[in-house]
Amino acid sequence: MLVTGASRFFGGDTVARLTADPAVERVVAVDTRMPDRDLTRRLGRAEFVRADIRNPLIRKVIDANQVDTVVHSAMLSRPPSSGGRAVMKDFNVLGTMQLVAACQKAPSVRRVVVRSSSAVYGCSAKDPARFTEEMSARTPPRGEYARDLIEVEGYVRGLARRRPDIATAILRFPPIVGPRLAGRGVRYPRSPITPTIFGRDPRLQLLHEEDGIAALVHAARHAPGGTFNVAGDGALALSQAIRRAGRIAIPVPYAAFRTVGRSLMGPVMREFTVEQIDYFHFGCGLDTTRMRSELGFQPRWTTVQAFDDFVGGAALRPVIDPRWIDTAETKLLGLIGAGAGATDE
Template sequence: MGRVVLVTGVARQLGGRFVRRVQRDPDVDRVIAVDAVAPGHPLGDAVFVRADIRQPAVARVLAEHAVDTVVHLDVTGTPLGGGGSRGSVKETNVIGTMQLLGACQKSPTVRRFVVKSSTNVYGSASRDPAVFTESTPPKALPSGGFAKDAVEVEGYVRGFARRRPDVAVCVLRLANIVGPNADTPLVEYFSLPVLPTVFGYDPRLQFVHEDDVVDVLELAAAEPRRGTHNSGTFNIAGEGVLTLSQCARRLGRPTAPFLLPAVRWVGSALRTVGMTDFSPEQIRLLTHGRVVSTVQMREVLGYTPKYTTAEAFADFARSRGEGLLPPEALARAVDRLADLSRGARERTTRSRTTQSAG
């Protein structure tokens, strides 16, 4: 008998892609696809079970199918299809994870648990280290939004791992996911015609391509390869970083710098009209940025992403088409403004030096 893999969150594109991929594994006998709504995309030969993981019924699904591997992808920052509320998303993230872990704890067949988390757990603050490792504590824990959900989810997963030491647990802290079909709050932000930014800040950002996410999920869900170990917590990101201004130039979208209090007001206005989840945690990310180490991903998990951060974002930018301004023209304009600003500072410095000498 091959392995039986249960996947949550299959109504989203990422969940659907992973379900179709994991079926190709010759060691997998059956895939049980679970979501509260029917997916609008094919799931191959997977058995679809319409179930809300916030309800105890998920325990019956585990028992009925003798599931041995659980891949929990129903942890997200956006409502499915743009509907629903922040409250319902939080309930699915936190309450749903609690119910699922409770069911797994009672299941005698479950041997592997993989959960999609986020580098958002590190938060974003002015005193952050240049690079976060998996063991680096955040300077300030996220106070709300999806970032706080991810922190709570990881806390429940750690408790489960202590109670069931016989289960191999893998936590994948994904950087900001981008790609043609990515569905995240930051993708919604980058899809705005004009990008509101925080005046005086140009944060460093990391991205991971959705194709790499599917690949690393497959690796985490499988039996470990020789010389690798796929239990534990791993940062997942493409190599390199981009600044927010570089992202804007690649998209051909102009930026609108605001003082920080005004950015909060803009975020509130955007949430009111339902355009994007411009939460306080996202504002902190767009102020201070975040960079994580991927040494563990490469050396322990044994995964090297196909896309760098720049390549992942370039593919995303191509999928969005041309912005309001041609990227080349926008880049030239930004560079010209930088030259003018630098020249003005140099002239001011020379003038002050001359006055002091006189």
């Protein structure tokens, strides 16, 4: 097997899981940068190759190692500090194009797994409650990451048409949360004062970081061809998420969300991508029927459990203890019930 992005979070952990499986004969870990000391230890028996998937020479790596399965997890969700948007698009789109071309020409390749995102569905007021894999964005996505992934998925589907003997699987992940991603994943609820869009309470569907890694590992071993939404069960309204994190919500008009909101939240919101702004405006729900019936994968964490584990990992100190709110609500409901009973009498 060959895994791209092996020096990054998802690629590195996927390699570590695969090398721990005695049924996996060899794992070739590929990235443009060397893994740190801790990751090198966790990569185990994997063979690390410093290579750039944008270079056609990636085919030599695949051919020389007789790779049968390729897991492409190396996607940039935001422009890097050096190079900006041009480097991001070059890495995501050109890199995938070169990798797909190498897989198409390699007779040993039998399975290709690509990590994608629910960002390809966009976010708008016209969206259905849940997107199935056959649906497309009702409003074209504005974000650069989403537009890159739409092109990436197009290359992968082209590979499936030209090489029907290769099982090409696209895994679309929603926002991923967890204790290890607490400092770099969904940072929105970290601020004590959390601005929201007035009149909106989007429903969020999340995936735990461990389930994201497990899905990639499962797909590398068993995935059939096709596109699969991979997400935790259930959903969480933004207001519920803010409450569970012990934050204070401040509704503001949408026009002020990116100005007043950034002032309130400082660097947390200044780093927001267009996809994140839209997500916390409209939300996005995914139908995961195919994930269970065809991919054969079942996440261990629900959306609520994943979010709670993220809150614990981020060590958020509640501004308002949610237990106080629960107690107040219980007392208020009790008073309302008592008042209604007195009126009936």
